[in-house]
Amino acid sequence: MATNEVATAAGTDGSAAVTAAGPAAGAREGTSVSLRELTRAFGAARALDGMSLEIAPGELVALLGPSGCGKTTALRIVAGFETADAGEVLVDGKDVSRTPAAKRDMGMVFQSYSLFPNMSALDNVGFGLRMRKANATIRRRKAGELLEMVGLSAQSGQFPHQLSGGQQQRVALARALAIEPRVLLLDEPLSALDAKVRLQLREQIRTLQQRLGTTTLFVTHDQEEALSMADRVGVMRAGKLEQVAAPDELYERPATAFVAEFVGTMNRLPGVLESGGSAVTVLGRTVPVQGGGPSSGAVAVLVRPENLTVAPADGGNGIVFLRTFLGATSRITVLLSGDLQVLVDVPSTRAAAMTPGASVEVGIPSEPVLVVAAEG
């Protein structure tokens, strides 16, 4: 798995990784985090199965995966709320497995609203500083600064129940950052918010993280969130990392069929392998195969909607079933022979002629494609 190797290599070499992975220029010297062979079982279920991940100083790594894939367990082990059955967590090279959560210096933002209801926004932000015995003047000043940073100075005296969901999560972010954590842990902090607020907060978190250069582990099941915010994304499945790579690489060169289909939209087309598995014939055209697929047997070809072509054609290979306007592009659902449905994205300016019922020709360019064994 070439992409994994690249990712790991980038992770182990601190400064090189920052440049390679591309976090903010001028980020301060951060903390590196290593998860090594983490295993955790809950009864018969294996939440983590030998998971390893290297996070470079100042990097934001997102763990992405379906629910139950173990991503939250991994985060909670790093935070110190769970213990691993085997494996270790290293922070700046030191094993913290036996350090209690309260002494790990990690700021965490939770999925559910976690502000202390009995304290004002200012006192919530100042809580961590109070635990570090900072005096009241310093505490108030610093908490005030952080609230200003998240744009909530005016709300500093308000209690959590007087704040909106988005505001509460911003206060929670300020609270986590107030202790100047070595590592910032984000456990699906945006999932309870509505779409618009989520988008704003996403940008705000990313900007702040880059400005402060805090090493961040971010858990989410929302691929858009992961791809838009992270320097690298780790896709998890059944307690293991399938691939860790930069968002564009993950999207364009998925290492496995699971990653390919989990990230973005993917068409599955039946294909016939040629020349010992190095090429495949699909939609009547023979195209090269991207490495790592099966060499014989029935296969399916994975192609993204934007990598297929569609044009009106009398007697073409398909009939338009549905046309969905998405703004600049339109998504055309085409019915091919054998009840096979494919999705094709075309610029909306070219979609006008492709009304439901129109005959069209769906084609595939000669780029290498990902091939997996056909199901059933």
Add this chain to the structure above:
Amino acid sequence: MAAIGTYARQGWIRRVMRTPSGNAGAAVSRSGKFPVWRWVILLIAGIYFLLPLYAAIRFAGIKAFGSVFTQPDFGSSLWTSVQIAAMTWAITMALMVPTTIYVHLRLPGMRRFLESITILPIVIPPIVLTVGVLQVFPVQLKATMWLLGFEYVILAMPFAYRAIDAGLRSIDLKTLTEASGNLGAGWLTTMWRVVLPNLGTSLLSATVLIVALCLGEFTMASLNLVTTFPVWIVQTDQLNANISVSASIIALVVTWLFLLLIVTIGSRRGRRTGAGEVNLFSVTANTNTIGES
């Protein structure tokens, strides 16, 4: 123009009724529809509760109220009851708060079990409890208010557990304790600064229930030969019914004022921090089930 005005007013009323703060508007309109039977129910309830009180006041006579305070043992029995209430409150809180929190956090599967255990003092008759306790406690404690305090802890357990349990259910205990721990707080700090302040309302309910229980319980106190306020009332009743009845009414009013004070303070705090309000109705309903004196 008049028609437009009426229409606009109706639109405004509809808008008010739709907004959350428009409850008052909705209530007005509903009571406007069903005023008669509402008043009838209120009247029946009023007669049911107030008539006995009125009869008692008529029976005792106004003069008896003045002489209650000068009766022998009035002050000492009341003071005994207050001391026992304080002791019961302290022991119950010290036992039940950490236990309930621990069960919620670490042994959630035990909640059902604990619930059935805590129901036992209600199911077992007080006389059985008393006899059982007398068998096992050291003889030096017999017929002292200390023993009675311990017995009341058993009686108070169901009410305290339910109040604290309800409070813990209303907050996200796991996330709050984890957030606090993550920010560097130890267990004691987390309890003191995060958990207990957010249980304020339910601890207040528990307090109300415990105090009402201790100020009203008769069977156990009498069997333990401790002259608490209820025991004193019954004893006085045999000598002078007027004094006894007026003392009961004073006790009722004082307890009621005390509950009202606690509830008012609790609700004010609740409004400030957004915590739940102390529910006067559930409190009164529960004290009714305790009332065995």
